Amino acid sequence: MKKGWLKKGALVVGVLMAIFFSLVPFLLFVSSAFKTQTQVTAIPPQLWPSFDIDFFRSAIVRYDILGYLVNSIVVAGSTTLVTILLGTLAGYALARLPRPWAHFSLMLILACAMFPQIAIVGPVWQLLRWLGWLNTYQGLVLPYVALTLPLTVWILALFFREMPEELEAAALVDGCSRIEALVKVIVPLSAPGLFTAAILTFIYAWNEFFLALLIVTDPARQTMPVGIALFQGEHTVPWGEIAAASLITTAPLVVLVLLFQQRIVTGLSAGAIKG
């Protein structure tokens, strides 16, 4: 009995410590965002903020953070849509292809995902210049789709493979074409897999910094991470505004994950076959 308690206690302490360590930097930023200019630079530092929203106002008005937010939403949203669309088609095909072929293709796709970004950034930049897509939304969406597709195809192929083939057969006999069977039967049942892939893609595109910094130099098209990084002037680091902007960047992700958590967890396919 006693030992069980000890074990449980250790587990709880471990989990709490993990949460604490990963949240501390973020919490410090939350605290900074709600401080006043004097509080931010106060020595010794104050932990508890005064819940002032001056920094948010200044981030929005002076640094036009909402412009960056719109850019991020457009880029990450488009990336997610295109990736999920292509990933669904590719994943379904690979899920139903004879095993050896599917396996080979999946390995090839995985290999493509292994290139370090620094190795491809030069060619990507040149290609985009040739296309005339530097400083455009599509100039970011295209490489993001290419980089997020492998993982998406993997997730979806494995997910579709678990779907009983008799369900598709039933749909085909009921009058569907292949694509209709995919759209009307397989996709609705794969919602958890689709949401998982979509969220991972969205997070990637939302947070991506390196390519965004190089491809888009026009502030009117820059995304949040780049925008925030360029807040600092020659002599100043506006900590408060950076903290506020970071909060604004993080909020949509947190909301998204919380919203779809239910859908990701729900096992929709229960009851398809004999129970």
Add this chain to the structure above:
Amino acid sequence: MASLNLDGVSRRFGNVTALSDVSLHVDDGEFCVLLGPSGCGKSTLLQIVAGLDRQDKGSVLLDGKVVDELAPRERDVAMVFQSYALYPHMTVSQNLGFGLRMRGIAEQKIQHKVQETARLLGIEHLLARKPRQLSGGQRQRVAMGRALVRRPRLFLLDEPLSNLDAQLRINVRLELKRLHRQINTTTIYVTHDQVEAMTLGDKVVVMRQGRVHQIGTPAMIYDQPADTFVASFVGSPMMNLFEGEVIREGKYLRFRCDDFSVDVRKLPKDLMGKTVEIGVRPEDIEFRTNQEANLSARVEMLSNAGAEKYVHARLGRKPITVRASKDATYSAGQVISLFIHPDKLHVFHEGQRI
């Protein structure tokens, strides 16, 4: 409704021959059962008829027209799957109406047909439920309904009862038979259960390893099995089979093996001296008094089937099963006298019925 013809259909998966030159005719409105052990190719055959799989050789004809090039949806067949394959994200009503909706039928008409079919199957009260809220028997009914609602030309059933418990299976079997009488759609029914095959089929096709062994009415399959496989596969307990040779004894031909010999009378003379197999069903062996009997066996054990008993005995070293009345009492080691009428014997030479 339609008649179905299979013309030399073959299918291979790599090195495995799933179907080998299968030809078959099913009349309009007929109930045809494909019977065979698992892996005999019967399900593959059904998939090919549905258009879900493609044969390597041969043709499928519906109403005399080749349909090989048609997609499943263009063949207008309906199928009930072993797993039922209900759409989990749709209600029963949506499941039933899906095929009609895909064919662009007016919503009002769909509702009407769904109601009508639900009434026919007694599932009206379930229409608003999702499949996971149904019992196994109810799911089975919905799967049937989804196929019935379209009034297809052909009704394909792939072991539809194998996921039901024993009592339910018997009820649904009877109901299926009644349903078929009522709607009279041409039906292909796949099963490995000989009782289902015998009770449901107008025509039974016995298959093994991708080959058709016999096509006939249930009575023909049972009374005149075409070969030793059909003889041993159909019937429970299975037919007693013995290998031996044909000899002449006076006017008559006799079958003789190491352990016993019996009269076989009507046999072509050229089988003299040849190795044959004879078969006799447990219910065709009679208990007689010593003088009338032509065989004697030693009882090993008795098994009770409720309405009757089966005596498992040895003819010399060979096992034999004999049906006895329900109140028969025999004890192990007891010697019993048996009589087999020559007319009740099935004789096979090189596996084929003589």
